[in-house]
Amino acid sequence: MAVVSGGTTLIDNGALDAGVSTGSLTLLSTQTASASATIDFTSGIDSTYDSYVFKFINIHPATQNANFQFQADTGTNTNYNQTITSTSFRAYHFEGDLNAVLEYLTAHDQAQGTSFQNLNYIGNDNDMCAVGELKIFNPSSTTFVKHFVARSQTYGDGGGQDLSEDWYTAGYVNTTTAITRVRFKMSSGNIDDGIIKMYGVL
Amino acid sequence: MGLISNGTTIFDNGSMASGFGSSLKFISKATASASASIEFTSGIDSTYKEYVFYFVNLHPANDAVQFQFNLSTDGGSTYAVTKTTTFFRARHREDDVVTSLDYKTANDLAQSTSDQILNDGLGNDNDQALSGSLTLFNPSSTTFVKHFISDINEIQDNDMSLRGFLAGYGNTTSAIDAVKFQMSSGNIDAGEILLFGVS
Numbered sequence: 001m002a003v004v005s006g007g008t009t010l011i012d013n014g015a016l017d018a019g020v021s022t023g024s025l026t027l028l029s030t031q032t033a034s035a036s037a038t039i040d041f042t043s044g045i046d047s048t049y050d051s052y053v054f055k056f057i058n059i060h061p062a063t064q065n066a067n068f069q070f071q072a073d074t075g076t077n078t079n080y081n082q083t084i085t086s087t088s089f090r091a092y093h094f095e096g097d098l099n100a101v102l103e104y105l106t107a108h109d110q111a112q113g114t115s116f117q118n119l120n121y122i123g124n125d126n127d128m129c130a131v132g133e134l135k136i137f138n139p140s141s142t143t144f145v146k147h148f149v150a151r152s153q154t155y156g157d158g159g160g161q162d163l164s165e166d167w168y169t170a171g172y173v174n175t176t177t178a179i180t181r182v183r184f185k186m187s188s189g190n191i192d193d194g195i196i197k198m199y200g201v202l
Numbered sequence: 203m204g205l206i207s208n209g210t211t212i213f214d215n216g217s218m219a220s221g222f223g224s225s226l227k228f229i230s231k232a233t234a235s236a237s238a239s240i241e242f243t244s245g246i247d248s249t250y251k252e253y254v255f256y257f258v259n260l261h262p263a264n265d266a267v268q269f270q271f272n273l274s275t276d277g278g279s280t281y282a283v284t285k286t287t288t289f290f291r292a293r294h295r296e297d298d299v300v301t302s303l304d305y306k307t308a309n310d311l312a313q314s315t316s317d318q319i320l321n322d323g324l325g326n327d328n329d330q331a332l333s334g335s336l337t338l339f340n341p342s343s344t345t346f347v348k349h350f351i352s353d354i355n356e357i358q359d360n361d362m363s364l365r366g367f368l369a370g371y372g373n374t375t376s377a378i379d380a381v382k383f384q385m386s387s388g389n390i391d392a393g394e395i396l397l398f399g400v401s
Contacts, residue, residue, distance in 0.1 A: 027225045027401060055400070057251045057339055058346045091288035091305060091367070097312035102290045102305040127375050131339040131349040153339075153349045153369040164286045166351070166369035195251060199225060 025053070026200045033191035035062065041198050042181045047140035049200030054136075054182065056152070056196045058129040061122050063189030065157055067108075068130055069116035070184050072139075072146070074177045081114040082179070086171025088118065092156075094163045112174065116185065119150050120167040123157035129194065130154040132167070135201075139179035146173040226254070229397040234260065239384035242397055243278040246379050248342035250399030255338075255381070257354065257395055259331040262324050264388030266359035268309075269324060269332060270317035271383045273348070273372045278380035282315040283348075287370025291322055295362040309366075313373065317384070320352050321366045324385075325359035331393060332356035334366075341378035348372035 028044045045052055059068055071080035088108035093100045108118040122130045132152025139146050150169040155162065173179060184196060229245040246253055260269060272281035289309035294301045309319040324332050334354030341348055352368040372378060383395060 025225045025400075055252065058343060060346070091290050091369070093286060093288045093310050093312060093370075095286045095313045095373075100288065100305055100307045100310055102288075102303070127345065127347050129346045129349070132351070151351065153351050153371070155347050155349070155371050162286075164288055164370045166288045166367065197251075 024202050026202070028198045028200050030195060030197045033059070033194045033196070036191045038183050038185040039191060039196055040181060040183045044198065045139050045180050045182065049202055051135055051137045051201045052139060053199040053201055054134045054184075054196055055199065056133070056184070056194060057131055059122060059131070059194035060129045060192045061124050061186045061189055062192045063186060064124045065121045066124070066189055067118040067187035068120050068122055068152070068184070069118045069187055070134060070182055071116045072136070072173050072179045073181045073183070074175065075180060080116070080183045083112050083114055083174040084110045084117055084171055085112055085174060086110045086117055086169060088167070088169045090165050090167045092163050092165040094158055094161045096161050098161065108169070110171065116187070117169065117171070118187070119169050120152045120154045120165060121156050122154050123162065124192070125157060125162075128155040128157065136179065136182070142176055142178060145175065146179050148172065225401045227399045227401055229399055231394060231396045234390035234393045234395070236263065236389045236391055238389055239382055240390060240395055241278055241380060241382045243380040245397060246338075246341055246381065250401060251340045252400035253338045253341060254398045254400060255336045255395055256398065257332060257334050257336075258393060259333055260393035260395070261331045261391045262326045262385045262388060263391045264385065265326045266323045267326070267388060268319040268386040269321045269383070270319050270386060271336065271381060272317045273378045274380035274382065275374060275376040275378060278382065281380070281382045283372040283374050283378065284313055284315055285311045285318055285370055285372055286313055287311045287318055287368060289319065289366065289368050291367065292365045293358070293362050295360065297361075300362060309368070311370065318368065318370070319386070320368055321354050321356045322364055323358045323360075324356050325361070326391070330357040330359075338378065338381070344375055344377060346375065348374065348378050
């Protein structure tokens with residue numbers, strides 16, 4: 001970009017880059033859930049950025065303790081069934097001070113699975129929700145698999161006693177085809193409320 | 203920022219903000235200098251859905267202390283929001299004798315209004331300090347609880363690298379509008395805390 005006034009270059013591409021921060025975290029798009037079955041990001045995921053960060057704010061499910069989950073796809077495909085190998089663990093603690101635990105979650109990892117990848121559980125009392133972020137690294141690579149790392153914090157319903165859960169999920173989409181789209185949904189029911197923002201990171 | 207040429211606005215604050223610039227917006231910075239506490243009583247509102255506090259080389263006056271925080275819903279008059287949290291840590295001592303990954307129940311809270319510990323036994327040797335971040339989500343919501351996530355590394359008093367993972371929620375649907383940091387005993391001798399909003 002250049003700005004020229006009366007034949008005088010006030011700023012040009014280089015000067016803009018040097019003088020005005022273009023930033024390392026750039027907001028690309030925002031989607032707001034409202035009884036949404038899915039939230040899809042189908043554009044903007046390309047080779048422009050080295051990695052992409054999805055931040056989810058106050059995700060509130062329609063169904064009690066549904067899993068918030070994601071999958072990815074290539075090209076213009078809409079199957080969202082890429083092969084994933086992943087790890088999952090969490091720390092949780094009940095409000096009544098029971099069961100303060102750090103544990104690996106075999107029920108939430110995948111070994112060359114094509115299911116949606118769980119990121120957490122979320123209760124659906126009115127004040128319950130989840131927050132966190134999912135990072136996907138170099139999705140446009142045609143050489144490497146596509147690594148992802150997520151951390152999310154949730155307010156869950158533990159069957160009579162509410163709890164705080166700190167979830168960690170990581171793994172890779174086992175493909176050397178460029179990932180171009182990402183879908184978020186609940187394991188059952190809609191995403192009642194919440195915001196998901198996608199950022200590019202240089 | 204705006205650029206006006208011969209009375210014509212080439213671009214202004216709005217267009218610049220939407221087209222350029224990082225989504226990480228600096229709000230304020232506090233520099234500790236034998237400070238009993240550091241409070242952020244402004245700038246935490248509905249402007250952003252996410253606020254990040256960055257801790258840079260916080261150095262305590264006392265040895266083996268906990269760096270801790272609390273939340274306020276009344277502009278900082280009181281800091282006593284009910285919290286439920288988890289805390290676990292990874293540790294490795296310089297002599298290679300201790301390595302562990304474990305949950306620490308002494309550092310979590312269950313519906314407590316006490317200050318929340320962010321680390322685990324920070325040392326006060328001249329070269330010892332902690333750095334890391336605390337993220338507070340949508341503090342102005344009047345619908346949901348207020349989640350927070352922290353990731354901090356420190357040098358423990360017994361010469362150990364310790365990474366603390368804290369997360370939890372302020373169990374209130376009132377807006378959070380102030381945050382206070384302090385050591386469990388003694389002053390924050392030195393260091394910086396920077397507050398950013400994420401747009």
